[in-house]
Amino acid sequence: MRHIISILIENESGALSRVSGLFSARGYNIESLTVAPTEDASLSRMTIVSVGSEDIIEQITKQLNKLIDVVKVVELSEAAHIERELMLVKVRATGKDREEMKRVADIFRGRIIDVTDSSYVIELTGNTAKLDAFLDAIDRSLILETVRTGVCGIGRGDRILRV
Amino acid sequence: MQLTGAEIVIRCLQEEKVEHVFGYPGGSVLFIYDEFFKQDQIKHILVRHEQGAVHAADAYSRSSNKIGVCMVTSGPGVTNAVTGIATAHMDSIPLVIISGQVPTAYIGQDAFQEADTVGITRPCVKHNFLVKDVKDLAVTIKKAFYLAKTGRPGPVLVDVPKDITVQKCEFQYPKTISMRSYNPVVKGHAGQIKKALQLLLEAKRPIIYTGGGVILSDSSEKLTRLTRTLGFPITQTLMGLGGYPATDKQFLGMLGMHGTYEANMAMQHADVVLAIGARFDDRVIGNPNHFAQVTRKIIHIDIDPSSISKRVKVDVPIVGNVPDVLDEMLKQLEAAEAKVDAKSLSAWWKEVEGWRSRNCLKYKQGKEIITPQYVVEKLYEVTGGDAFITSDVGQHQMFAAQFYKFDKPRRWINSGGLGTMGFGLPAAMGVRFANPKAPVACITGEGSIQMCIQELSTCKQFRLPVKIINLNNGYLGMVRQWQEMFHGNRYSESYVDALPDFVKLAEAYGHVGMRIEKPADVEPALREAFVKYKNELVFLDFIIDPKANVFPMVAAGKGLSEMILAEDL
16 A cells, blocks of 8 residues: 655754655655755755554554654554646657647646747646656657656644644 | 863763762763762773773662763774774663764764764664763753653764863753653553553463563562462563563463473464563564464563564554553452462463473583583572573573573573673672672683683772672684584584683682582582682583583574473473
8 A cells, every 4th residue: 555654854954864764664665755955944844655554554654753853753654645647748849749748748737848949848737646647648758858756745734743 | 150061971980879980081081080080989890891981880770770981082992992882772771871072173084983873872772962162062862862762772972072071061960850852751651551451361372471671670579479469480581581480380481482392382382462661573473474473462561662563563563561450450450350260270381281291401411521500500500590590692591591590680691682702700899790609600611702802800899799600611612503403513603712721811810710610519619619719700511511502492483382302302
């Protein structure tokens, strides 16, 4: 099962390595990990996507809580939440593909943020499935480069994660 | 008043009432050592290898419940200390390690004696810090002491770059500390405790199973009261020995891979298990799937939530500090109207006594060859069961655990989790510093003792009258045992050729050495060591049966009740 774990952690040097080290040392897997400071600069927020049984996710949550720098841990995916990922795709855009690429990007509500005479960079946000669907919808041979941020997520409504 | 970083380090240690620091100087910590020189409140113990420093500080803590403190230099000082730190971490021992680091501006430049200390030690400490500003130094050390001792204890390392030790700032030692990210639970949930008690009172085949958490939290007295009130059989892990008097009839002995027949059978067949400060590890319950074949209810008291339901599914988890939970449990038990199911309990005891009557630790001591079990039994007699016993790792460790009956906590000092050979001798030093008058014996083997033998020199310098009980069978005994049992008698690299003459070696270090080859000489030699040479370190080299094996044994991957017993049982 795929789970999303959100973590508030002291924004200290080495904080990321404590978390990633925990995952590798205990053999837990990470599908994606995002991290950045929050509105309170002393705190970072991480979103980790991991795959494992309920038991394993429970252990991951407990082990994360045990890290001294970790302030809060929430399993986001156990209740209503929103997840988003940002993707930048550089595609070849020449001839008839140029128009077609623009059209597909529009359908997915993507934005073209860089244009040359032979390429576009398309910016796309959405959940993981949507980004995958976009890549499936365009001609794979036209993809020059992709970069994805990994998932970040937030609880819906009253579900608030803060100190 | 403005103090230098080096002065601040010493002042912080003084504020923490540290009496002993185990360490080894070097380039990065020179200024700190200069401050040691200028004071006499803290005694510095110069070891011969940093591993010894950490083991000594570790055993100092295990035998006294104080925080062990060590100091090492950067680079190799730290890497040498890592085995000791990992040992303490696996057994949850509160230590503060202060390590030197190259000057801040040199970090990352591959400077002389530079190592990524925070990175290297991260997986084997409770927490670590790199001090980047002298203004943070005092508060960081305060945090280190606070973290080491509270919650589930563990080693905390503070890495101090050399330039920080020279810079000056105003010194003020914080009186208290609070960290928003760290709030260990103390009191157990009263509702959960009530639920647990109900299970215990309804139990037909109960067992109490305790581990190192009882020792670490000084809960032996409370545990003993609870066990006696309930009248249940009790077993303990290797780390838990001494938590309940081993000579008491309710005690079934140690459980696990080399546990007693009665303890393992009772654990396997119990219908309610009360686990306290223990973690169901692989050496304790064997194969978890085999263990899970029997339906039972498990109550688990532990301060660390991540220890609960890690290997074995728990029915009633109680997260909390063991003594606080036991207090509440005793209170509720005394107030409860229901009583234990005495009829079922007495039937259960009958079954347990049946298992006990197998006498699974039986061994034969002939006239010619010394058996290791006999040496430990005699040591127990000669010391009146009241010595501090440290051990290394291997067969001798198991014989010690099986045959030295610990009635008091903090007397049995061994590396249970990491299983570190070389632990015993430096540990004995640490014990002696914490308990300056107590008899201390190190039960070891010719393999383990050579891993930290250099500390004989430290023992000379500080006149530590440790008695080394070397069970010398010429083999790495536990390796040999596994090779005999599971690898077709192919003794690959387990025979230790070219052993030193330990008597001469002991004498070379300025100690007393004895070689004992006949069973009849075992007791007299021990008496001589503990009486005549009371104030000397005595190295007793017992030449023992090379074929002796440790039984009972639960082979790796097997279930608790699938024990291999000694041949004639």
